[in-house]
Amino acid sequence: YTLQRNGSVVSVVARSAYDILTNEGFNLESCDYGNILNYKPNFVFKSISDAMKSKGPFDYIVITTKNIPDIQPVENLIAPAFTKNTSIVLLENGIGIERSMFKTFPDSIVISGVTLIGTTLYGKIVKHFSQDIVSFGPFINPNIEKGLQIEKAKEFTKLYSNEKNKIEYNENVKYFRWRKLIFNGAVNTTCAITGVDSGRLDMFGGMHEVSVPAMKEIVEIAKADGVELPNDIINFMVRLDDGEYAPPSMLIDVRRNQYTEYKVLLGNALEIAREYGIKTPTCDILYHLCKVIQMRIMESHGKFVLPEKRPLIDENYQIQFKE
Ligand SMILES: NC(=O)C1=CN([C@@H]2O[C@H](COP(=O)(O)OP(=O)(O)OC[C@H]3O[C@@H](n4cnc5c(N)ncnc54)[C@H](OP(=O)(O)O)[C@@H]3O)[C@@H](O)[C@H]2O)C=CC1
Numbered sequence: 001y002t003l004q005r006n007g008s009v010v011s012v013v014a015r016s017a018y019d020i021l022t023n024e025g026f027n028l029e030s031c032d033y034g035n036i037l038n039y040k041p042n043f044v045f046k047s048i049s050d051a052m053k054s055k056g057p058f059d060y061i062v063i064t065t066k067n068i069p070d071i072q073p074v075e076n077l078i079a080p081a082f083t084k085n086t087s088i089v090l091l092e093n094g095i096g097i098e099r100s101m102f103k104t105f106p107d108s109i110v111i112s113g114v115t116l117i118g119t120t121l122y123g124k125i126v127k128h129f130s131q132d133i134v135s136f137g138p139f140i141n142p143n144i145e146k147g148l149q150i151e152k153a154k155e156f157t158k159l160y161s162n163e164k165n166k167i168e169y170n171e172n173v174k175y176f177r178w179r180k181l182i183f184n185g186a187v188n189t190t191c192a193i194t195g196v197d198s199g200r201l202d203m204f205g206g207m208h209e210v211s212v213p214a215m216k217e218i219v220e221i222a223k224a225d226g227v228e229l230p231n232d233i234i235n236f237m238v239r240l241d242d243g244e245y246a247p248p249s250m251l252i253d254v255r256r257n258q259y260t261e262y263k264v265l266l267g268n269a270l271e272i273a274r275e276y277g278i279k280t281p282t283c284d285i286l287y288h289l290c291k292v293i294q295m296r297i298m299e300s301h302g303k304f305v306l307p308e309k310r311p312l313i314d315e316n317y318q319i320q321f322k323e
């Protein structure tokens with residue numbers, strides 16, 4: 001909506017929302033834009049290949065799906081639409097999410113968008129309840145000229161900015177990603193595991209006993225990775241949803257029996273911790289509990305079927321995943 005309102009021609013690829021978007025459009029209840037009835041993108045397609053055939057090549061591919069490498073690697077998803085003149089915008093949470101992009105598309109320009117927006121889709125209604133605040137910047141690809149990457153990231157920042165949202169261009173991409181991970185790696189995961197929103201987590205004691213120790217560990221990993229976060233960052237993230245019973249995205253995912261982004265919101269950070277030899281006891285437990293939940297969700301979606309009789313330990317049984 002923002003890009004289209006600002007003048008870009010937008011082709012959207014939709015899956016479960018395809019019929020609603022093409023027939024009726026979404027109703028936006030937006031704290032930035034007010035009530036917008038029956039919003040439709042310029043073009044809607046069922047698949048990325050269809051979009052490419054009809055309207056490609058594109059200047060930008062903006063990725064707003066969940067980043068779930070264990071289920072649907074984003075680089076595979078966009079491969080049919082990628083060209084050397086197309087920049088990729090990752091408007092997704094997480095740390096280290098550019099690595100798989102550069103591996104698959106070694107000469108690509110990949111732009112980071114770290115957003116603090118609060119928004120959820122309910123059927124055809126988009127409830128948008130906290131201002132769209134985004135920091136854009138290039139994930140620097142050492143294989144190509146830096147100037148061009150900066151230019152593209154600045155261009156996209158301009159395309160997305162308007163008088164309603166709060167958008168900035170900042171090359172310190174790593175800083176913003178680690179900063180946001182303090183919340184997502186620690187609070188989002190704890191809420192998903194315990195089944196309570198961040199308000200209840202705070203009132204029931206989990207914020208201080210579980211999430212804050214996890215936040216401290218993430219601050220240490222960020223430091224080892226070259227990012228010094230400000231002293232008040234933990235307090236800021238603890239108080240982020242003050243006055244609200246706010247369900248973070250991973251909790252919403254679990255409630256909807258959807259896969260969570262636990263790998264990019266915590267797993268990648270723990271891999272970085274291992275590289276630097278940092279101990280992360282609280283985060284390790286959060287990560288492994290999130291993994292168990294992901295496996296539960298996978299089983300319920302038929303991603304694997306367990307033998308009727310539980311295998312014995314010496315049978316060395318390995319779970320067989322379906323495509
Ligand atoms: N929501 C928020 O307030 C915030 C979200 N973020 C980040 O933004 C990203 C997106 O989050 P969010 O919008 O909440 O996620 P949602 O799950 O609400 O939306 C993702 C959308 O992507 C669609 N999708 C997934 N795979 C495909 C596919 N292969 N083809 C077509 N459509 C597909 C889904 O369709 P389907 O219904 O068919 O599954 C769904 O409509 C995440 O990385 C999240 O962490 C960051 C800050 C705040």
Ligand SMILES: CC(C)(CO)C(=O)C(=O)O
Pocket residue numbers: 093115116117118183184188247248249250
């Ligand atoms: C910080 C927050 C709650 C909204 O921006 C978020 O990123 C999430 O729920 O994943």
